[in-house]
Amino acid sequence: MKAAVLQGTKQMEVLDWQYPIASSQEVIVKVKSCGICGTDQHIYHGHPGSAEVQPPIVLGHELAGEVVEIGSEVSSLQKGDRVSIDPNIYCGTCQYCRSNRVHLCSNLQAVGVTRDGGMGEYCRVPAANCYRIPEEMTFEEAALVEPLGCVLHGIKKIHLSSLSKVLIIGGGFIGQLFLQLVKHQNVASIMVSEPAENKKELLYKLGAEEVVHPMNVSSVEADVVIECVGRPESMELAVKSAVKGGQVLLFGVAAPETTISVSPFDIFSKELTIKGSFINPYTQEEAIALIAKKVVDVQSLISHRFTIEELPEAMGDYPNLRVSKAVINYS
Structure with missing residues (x-):
């Protein structure tokens, strides 16, 4: 089979790669579509993903496809099933798994991170990580279930009400997903900080009431600030923009060596709540439903499509x- 194999930092090539062999509780999925995540770019440039990456590896943790082979102990799936994949595999025995915090698993494995993923024509996946999708759902939509699941996990960490003034920092793909979910909560107002002029029209269409350049956000105050960029200046801005009693969600993935300057007195005197969010525990089915019901539009957010x-x-x-969101499609 063909696969785009990461051989080392900034070293990727298309190779004839070994066809996967399923264990008794796994299936083989013929990949139909695979999203390219910002984390894939981090890994490509030598940074860790959700877990440590050891090349050579086939990346791609946002994937969907058709089940073509079934392990001997699998009874939940059949050949021909159309599925979206939750890539994260938990050990079930560490202190985090046993206290219902599986996403913090000490032994986390992930399809497309620690084992070959969707940047190849076929992929070996635990049956438990496969979720059937409706017939009317495209494979592109199904591949983007995973990032929506991550955003769902993040939004569950903050409290939104009809009185909430919300600032979303970053109008890229993740910011666009957050924007749709926040809009669905009927909050008081939504502002998006985004420098790219070409994204403004879409952001307004998705529900933003105001789109401002980051240089003009310094005087903005919000009850809830959602940071979707992962840069020091945007994370510092998120903390500064929160009002007294405000909530800050740091969702953007920063490089491991990144540090920020934050005033502890501001956190103390404004009594801020600052939270992080990591991957997508228990959100796959809800994300599928939101896309299927057209509550969240992911298809129109795709800016680029590539072949392997x-x-x-x-x-x-x-x-x-200038990719906002890209997918790889297979015939």
């Missing part, structure tokens, strides 16, 4: 392509 042959060049030139 185009992937190595695209990954190397990603920043210059």
Whole structure:
């Protein structure tokens, strides 16, 4: 089979790769669509993903496809089932798994991170990580269930009401998902901080009441601030923009060495709540339902589509392509 294999930092090539063999509780999925996540770019540039990455590896943890082989002990799936994949595999025995915090698992494994993923034509997946999708759902939509699940986990960490003034920092793909979910909560107002002029029209269409350049946000105050960028300046802005009693969700993925300057006195005197959010525990089915019911639109957020042959060049030139969200499609 063909796969785009990460051989090392900034080293990816399309190779004839070993066809996966399913264990008794696994299935083989013929990948139909695979999203390219910002985390894939982090890994490509030598940073860790949700877990440590050991090349050579086939990346791609946002994937969907068709079940073509079934392990001997699998009874929940059949050949031909159309499925979306939750990539995260938990050990079930560490202190975090045993206290219902599986996403913090000490032995976390993940399809497309610690084992081969969706940037190959076929993928080996635990049957328990496969979720059937409705017939009317496209494979592109199904591949983007995973990032929506991550956003769902994040939004559950904050309290929103009809009185909440919300600031979303970053109008890229993740900010666009948050925008739709926040809009669905009937909050008082939604402002998005985004420098790219070409994203404004879509952000307004998705529910933003005001889109401002980051340079003009310094005087903005919000009850809830959702940071979707992962840069020091945007995270510092998130804390500064929160009103007394405000909530700050730091969702953007920063590089491991990134640090920020925050005034502890501001946190103390404003009694801020600052939270992080990591991956997507128990959100896959809800994300599928939200897409199926058209509560959240993911299809129109796709800005680029690549073939597997185009992937190595695209990954190397990603920043210059101005990608908002890209997917790889297979025949």
